[in-house]
Amino acid sequence: MEEALTGWAFWLPLIWAVLIALAVFFYVCMDGFDLGIGILFPFMPEKAERDVAVNTVAPVWDGNETWLVLGGGGLLAVFPLAYAVVLPALYMPLILMLLALVFRGVAFEMRFRAENETQQLWWDRAFSWGSMLAAFMQGIALGAFVQGIEVVGRAYAGGWWDWLSPFSVLTGVALMVGYALLGACWLLWKTEGPLHTRAASLAWRFAVATVGAIALVSAIMPFLQPAFAARWLSFPNLLLAAPVPLLVAFLIWRFFHALAEDTGHGGMVDARPFMLALGLFALSYAGLGVSMWPMIVPPAFNIWEAAAPPASQGFLLVGAAVLIPVILAYTGYVYWLFRGKVTHESGYH
Amino acid sequence: MIDALLPSALDLARFQFAFTVVWHFLFPAFTIGLASYLAVLEGLWLWTGKAVYLDTFRYWLKIFAVAFAMGVVSGIVMSYQFGTNWSVLSDKAGAVIGPLMGYEVLTAFFLEAGFLGVMLFGMDRVGKGLHMLATALVATGTFFSAFWILSANSWLHTPAGYALLPDGRFVPEDWWAVIFNPSFPYRLAHTVTGAYLTTALIVGAVGAWHLLRERQGRFARRDAGMESASGARMTASTGTAAAGHGVMSGTVPTEPAPHSAGAERGREASEAGPNPRARLMFSMAMWMLLIVAPIQAVLGDLHGGNTYEHQPAKVAAMEGHFPTERGAPSILFGLPDAEAGETRMQIAIPNLASLYLTHDWNGEVRGLNDIPRDHWPTNIPLVFWAFRVMVGLGLLMITLGVAGGVMRLRGRLYTTPWLLRAAIAMGPAGLFAVTAGWIVTEAGRQPFTIYGMLRTADSASPIALPAVATSLAAFVVVYFVVFGAGIWYLFKLFQQTPRPQEGAPPSGQPIRTAGITPAPSAAPGAAPAIQPAE
Numbered sequence: 001m002e003e004a005l006t007g008w009a010f011w012l013p014l015i016w017a018v019l020i021a022l023a024v025f026f027y028v029c030m031d032g033f034d035l036g037i038g039i040l041f042p043f044m045p046e047k048a049e050r051d052v053a054v055n056t057v058a059p060v061w062d063g064n065e066t067w068l069v070l071g072g073g074g075l076l077a078v079f080p081l082a083y084a085v086v087l088p089a090l091y092m093p094l095i096l097m098l099l100a101l102v103f104r105g106v107a108f109e110m111r112f113r114a115e116n117e118t119q120q121l122w123w124d125r126a127f128s129w130g131s132m133l134a135a136f137m138q139g140i141a142l143g144a145f146v147q148g149i150e151v152v153g154r155a156y157a158g159g160w161w162d163w164l165s166p167f168s169v170l171t172g173v174a175l176m177v178g179y180a181l182l183g184a185c186w187l188l189w190k191t192e193g194p195l196h197t198r199a200a201s202l203a204w205r206f207a208v209a210t211v212g213a214i215a216l217v218s219a220i221m222p223f224l225q226p227a228f229a230a231r232w233l234s235f236p237n238l239l240l241a242a243p244v245p246l247l248v249a250f251l252i253w254r255f256f257h258a259l260a261e262d263t264g265h266g267g268m269v270d271a272r273p274f275m276l277a278l279g280l281f282a283l284s285y286a287g288l289g290v291s292m293w294p295m296i297v298p299p300a301f302n303i304w305e306a307a308a309p310p311a312s313q314g315f316l317l318v319g320a321a322v323l324i325p326v327i328l329a330y331t332g333y334v335y336w337l338f339r340g341k342v343t344h345e346s347g348y349h
Numbered sequence: 350m351i352d353a354l355l356p357s358a359l360d361l362a363r364f365q366f367a368f369t370v371v372w373h374f375l376f377p378a379f380t381i382g383l384a385s386y387l388a389v390l391e392g393l394w395l396w397t398g399k400a401v402y403l404d405t406f407r408y409w410l411k412i413f414a415v416a417f418a419m420g421v422v423s424g425i426v427m428s429y430q431f432g433t434n435w436s437v438l439s440d441k442a443g444a445v446i447g448p449l450m451g452y453e454v455l456t457a458f459f460l461e462a463g464f465l466g467v468m469l470f471g472m473d474r475v476g477k478g479l480h481m482l483a484t485a486l487v488a489t490g491t492f493f494s495a496f497w498i499l500s501a502n503s504w505l506h507t508p509a510g511y512a513l514l515p516d517g518r519f520v521p522e523d524w525w526a527v528i529f530n531p532s533f534p535y536r537l538a539h540t541v542t543g544a545y546l547t548t549a550l551i552v553g554a555v556g557a558w559h560l561l562r563e564r565q566g567r568f569a570r571r572d573a574g575m576e577s578a579s580g581a582r583m584t585a586s587t588g589t590a591a592a593g594h595g596v597m598s599g600t601v602p603t604e605p606a607p608h609s610a611g612a613e614r615g616r617e618a619s620e621a622g623p624n625p626r627a628r629l630m631f632s633m634a635m636w637m638l639l640i641v642a643p644i645q646a647v648l649g650d651l652h653g654g655n656t657y658e659h660q661p662a663k664v665a666a667m668e669g670h671f672p673t674e675r676g677a678p679s680i681l682f683g684l685p686d687a688e689a690g691e692t693r694m695q696i697a698i699p700n701l702a703s704l705y706l707t708h709d710w711n712g713e714v715r716g717l718n719d720i721p722r723d724h725w726p727t728n729i730p731l732v733f734w735a736f737r738v739m740v741g742l743g744l745l746m747i748t749l750g751v752a753g754g755v756m757r758l759r760g761r762l763y764t765t766p767w768l769l770r771a772a773i774a775m776g777p778a779g780l781f782a783v784t785a786g787w788i789v790t791e792a793g794r795q796p797f798t799i800y801g802m803l804r805t806a807d808s809a810s811p812i813a814l815p816a817v818a819t820s821l822a823a824f825v826v827v828y829f830v831v832f833g834a835g836i837w838y839l840f841k842l843f844q845q846t847p848r849p850q851e852g853a854p855p856s857g858q859p860i861r862t863a864g865i866t867p868a869p870s871a872a873p874g875a876a877p878a879i880q881p882a883e
Contacts, residue, residue, distance in 0.1 A: 058466075058469075058470065059466030059467070059469070059470045059471070060466055062418075062421060062461075062462035062465055062466065063459065063462040063463045063466065065421070065425065065462070066454065066458045066459050066462045068425065069424075069425055069428050069454050069458055070451075070454045070455070070458075070459075072428050072429050072432070073428050073447070073450045073451055073453070073454045074451055074454070075432075076431060076432065076439055076443045076446075076447040076450060076451075077443065077444075077447030077448045077450065077451035078447065078448075078451075080439055080440055080442075080443025080444055080447055081440055081443075083431075083432045083436075083439050083440075083443060083447075084432060084436035084437065084439040084440035084443065084810075085436070086432070087429065087432025087433045087436060087439075087810075088432070088433060088436045088810040088811060088812055091433050091810075091812055091816055091820070092816065092819075092820075094429055094433055095433060095820045095823065095824075096823075098425060098426045098429055099426075099823055099824070099827050101422055101425060102422040102423065102426070102827055102828075102831055103827070103831060105418055105421060105422035105425075106418050106419055106422060106831055106832075106834075106835055108418060109414055109415045109418045109835075109838075110415075110834065110835065110838060113415070113838045113841070113842075115841075126831075154440055155436065155437070155440075155811050156436070156810070156811055157811070159813070160812065160813050160815070160816040308443060308444035308447065308448075308520075309444055309520045309521070311444075311520060311521045311522070311524075312444040312445070312447065312448050312520070312521055315448050315521065315524055316447075316448040316451045316452065319451070319452055319455055319456070320451075320455060323455040323456060323459075324455070327455065327459045327463070330459075330460075330463050330464070331459070331463055334463050334464075334466050334467060337467065337471060337474050337475065338466070338470070338471075338474070
């Protein structure tokens, strides 16, 4: 069908596929580290440490989570068929994710409103368990999505437990581990003293676990769908795809190198593990893209089949072209404004 | 027989949407107005330099943070629910309403979320001017959000600017016509004004409560012969709030002199008359009601006229009109009976409905009996009664505003106990009225999702009944627990006496003004800081 597509009908879905993919990636990076902080709560026995950890993300978490709304809302606008098929298919994991986000989102404010230790404890649990469940369900949704969705006509045709499989549980755990790594690296960057030391040791452990998870998922991926195997394991494609795993190996080496540096005194050296961990996420995401391209509802619809008409995609693209750079600029400004180490003494009480 | 009594997956999906959207909208109904109120307070502070504005700003900023967080998380749920539960509607209309919601995210959500952090934590990092800008941008964001989501909602009520493809999908043809569809300007004006009134009623109630409590405390003290020059302010029940406040200042011993606890107390003790912050809240709220509540009545009438033009079945259900008549009565109360096709036991004012719907004493008003039954709203009594709740509360708001105006003229605005009590009682009236209004318009839109074009029964996702039942149960439990707790904390915040230098910024330090004030028990080391001044 691609020969029929020319001009805007060809380019708009392509541009939007890249933009939606970027929005989801920004979400994974940004909410990833603040979800990660919730996942790491059990490793922070001191209330003071948990307060500092939450305060490192308090000014930015809301913006981070907005990328999830852009990913979801954007999909409705520009690929309504994908939105209408994928969301019912992932009904249970998505509802559970949303409920988990309710818990952790309000816990940001509530844990500082708590009037006694029992209330505080429960809001900390809401934050921590909510973060874990949200991460786990996002990973499950991802696993179920790449495994493929049963479609008849223009609608989801599978059952309401189809999302649960050994592979989706694996991706669920993998994403939790990965977010914990991002959270640990963020704390390593943004804190000092004992919390920084703890974050560094957590980063080690979760980096090892993340590398294991990446290896396991990558080994299974090509065998999930014939199209994936053809992409990764047949000859000329292999050469094109090979840089991804090679770069992953390189980044892992650089990451452990950066972790071994003397950190905790500020400066770029503290930020490096976080940046490299984001690099790992970017490459894993790219690997996923290599497998999926150009399907948006695997294996039923590609991005052109699921696209809204050019009148819709074009209308929103005009706004996105102007507004996304503006959003990135002021988001960057807010991060810059709250730069530097967060300590218990200095603040954010 | 049993099967007929059990709800279907469709019923549960509808109830789930209604439940989550009603909960969600309680928060924006409050925060849309509160964001603007905060911008006004901060602007007045910058303009006049008077501390009372900044103090009141800080008081409401904490409350805003909690309410906004609940609005955000409940809103994310809504953005996914179109797909999880209404996938056929999404597939068919996504190309039209999707971009409107996309613009909401791009112009509103990022703006609010990005600058909320600066607004809550950034006062000392950006300075006054940029902080004012951040507050104004958050307020602007709430308005943009209302603009786009109400445009999408209105399009579903009065679709325009589209073409219908053979497979039943709606595609945009004229975006201007889509966005400014016939009911949108009316719905936008009526809803945003409703949100402003909701905020004014809550702010007014909180101000009134503190004025009344302070007054009662003062009388109790005088009766007990305990009146002293400086001791009038602290009743036993305000002690906790005062201690929490002391901790705030106490955590930063290097605070410059004008912000010190001693100076604060000095200023507070020198204040003549009732709490000036509570007076400010109450006064501004009463002005708002006096001016805006009557405007809202006019906007509501215009919105109703627009609805009569485009959705006559809804207006007939609102009015309880079954027969089409000239000189139609306005039915104040009655029992609409859809089976029998009549409204029984009417108490009605003759000709009035003709007057406000057709602007002609004997104008013909279309009743439900002239509309095909499969276009009737599915729950006519609900539409009928919700409308009366909304209008009744609106009339009470106007009355309260007028009463406030009269007492102000007589110089007794802050000292009239019955007025203060009435304002407290009316605190939640805006939330109830807004909810009732949404029930009128949405129950009145049934049995369609896209009015006249796509039936609700043909809009839902192919989700099995047990899945919807499970998710609905989970939403009910989680929302009552989480938002119940959140509202409980909001009430705790309302109870804190608005004091001078509410959450004073320790200069040079990053500050968490909003949510993060450690409770006294959580920071025992700081407690002694409040002692010396006593």
